Amino acid sequence: MNSYNPMAIRLAIVLWFGLFFISCKNEKNEKNESGSEVFPEEKFVQSIPDEFILRYTDKVVDSMDTNKANFDGTERAGTNKRAVANKLATELRKLDSKATVLGFTERFALIKTGLGKNALSSLLGSSRIQSVQQNYVIKFKFEEIRKFTGSTKEHIPWNILRVGGGRYSVINARAWVLDTGVDQTHKDINYDVSYSASFVPGEVAGRDSKGHGTHIAGIIGARANGEGVVGVAPNVRISSVKVIDKDGSLNYGRYLQALDYVALHAESGDVVNLSFVSNQIEPNAIELELLELIVGKASIVIAAGNATNNTNGVRQDINDVPKVFPAAYNMQGVYTVSACDKNDQLASFSNYGLGVDYAEPGVEILSTVPGGYGYDSGTSMAAPHLVGLLLKGNVKSNSFLKSDLDGQPDPIGTN
Known part of the structure; x- marks a missing residue:
């Protein structure tokens, strides 16, 4: 992958072109694969x-x-x-x-x-x-996650089986989830009290009022405990780093503090999940610098986004063309993930592009939510599959994404 020149970028003026959006819903008025209506998100940067x-x-x-x-x-x-x-x-x-x-x-x-x-x-x-x-x-505007009302007897969801996950193995590394928090009381989450931290004043990392971070955590590592669901890397430690508050807002300066915190504490073999993206002309110099520090120790997995757009990850030489960041940060140790459905087709909402590294399941994903279980769709749900695979070891692939719009099908990561 191509690398940026950090010194040159640090001198650049950061120009924000678009708006941040959380990577779990489509931006278009269309039907998703489950048949439910997906509405545009209300979002703004202030x-x-x-x-x-x-x-x-x-x-x-x-x-x-x-x-x-x-x-x-x-x-x-x-x-x-x-x-x-x-x-x-x-x-x-x-x-x-x-x-x-x-x-x-x-x-x-x-x-x-x-x-x-x-x-x-x-x-x-x-x-x-x-x-x-x-x-x-x-x-950010979060739509309510659809609650699961079936049996709580343990089963392995289709998406976990698709990537070869769900088998327990001893993993010493941890997953860092930068998001809305993770429900530390959930019986299916191996919550890491020691390194979880909140960068939202007045809120704790172990509470998740939106459910987004808890859903991601379950995909990565829901316990094999005889109840509920099983994650890709069962029982792995989840470090919750809260950067989005109960109202769905992210303070960018405090998000940068959170990245610095992860860069300081991450260890070899750890994997970081980032499930939000932005459209902008230039990368943010401080963000890029901190990501580079993290990948000196750990891997980073980033959701590609849900606007059915090209991430433009290979078009950094073209001026005034908005790219999807942080998904467009092409560097060693940083992986961008698109979403596929049960048939290995590119999800109708998923971003794509030559800068995407893997495709993973992201449609009608059943996982943990505060107080139970629920379904959600998006590249936010695809990314944590790769997090779990990386925690388990080398990622393999024996098939490719169908109908990839950039003409070069992404490999579907498996164990």
Whole structure:
């Protein structure tokens, strides 16, 4: 796969062309394979006027790596990223007494200030700040997952059988699910308390009011316990990293914090699931940098999206053409997944493109939801199949997607 030049991208101005959408529903008024109506999602992106993401220069970042963590990278502060953030807050308050650091990592800080982007941009070119981005919130509309009302006796759904999953094996690695949270009380989920974390203020990672993250978790690793369903990699540990709140909103700056958290704690063999995408002209430099840090340790699986569009993952040389990110990040260790139905046909809603790596089942998928089980469709449901397969070892394929619109059928990943 092609790789990006991180230094060049970090200097680019990030231009948002489209809107984020959660990858579990179709954007067109059409019938899906189950015959139920799929409506367009209501969604919007709204800037947060007084919140900004300040990316430190490499000089400052390197100073933290050697424990010489001061804001200008020249003095020993005695601690690490907190010292840098505190120094930043002190300097900002000289200009705005109400300036606050909302969050920080070794690479950037999320701040609240009334100074405005133009004033903050004066920091660019210094030895301290490399870029200033306006923070924003992305609003998703979730349709209710259709509840399963049948017997709770354990069975292996068609989609798990299709990919050769459902057989228990000892897996030391974990799955990281960045989503709406995961129901930690669900009897079919091996919830990882130690590393689960919420980046939504006032909400816990182990509660999922939308059901989306819990559904994904069950596909990956629902327990083989004699009840309910079985996942691709039964009993695998699920680390819930909550980035979408109970109202269906994602704060982009806090999402970047979540990626940084995963980059810090992920271990060899772990796999990360990202089931949301966006249409934009350029990749986000900080997001790309953090994904690169993660794939230094773990694999990342990304839903291709549900707009029946080409992800344009191989068209990065064409200016002003919107691509589907993060699905279009073509790099080693990052896998983009389209959705297929029971007949191995490309799902009617699924995105496609030469940047897609695998196709997996994504239509009428039965999995765990808070308090029980339910059906959902989308590339959000396809991606976690590959997560489970990667956790179990090498992914195989003995067949290909039918009716792939890009002319090069995606392999269907199996165990």
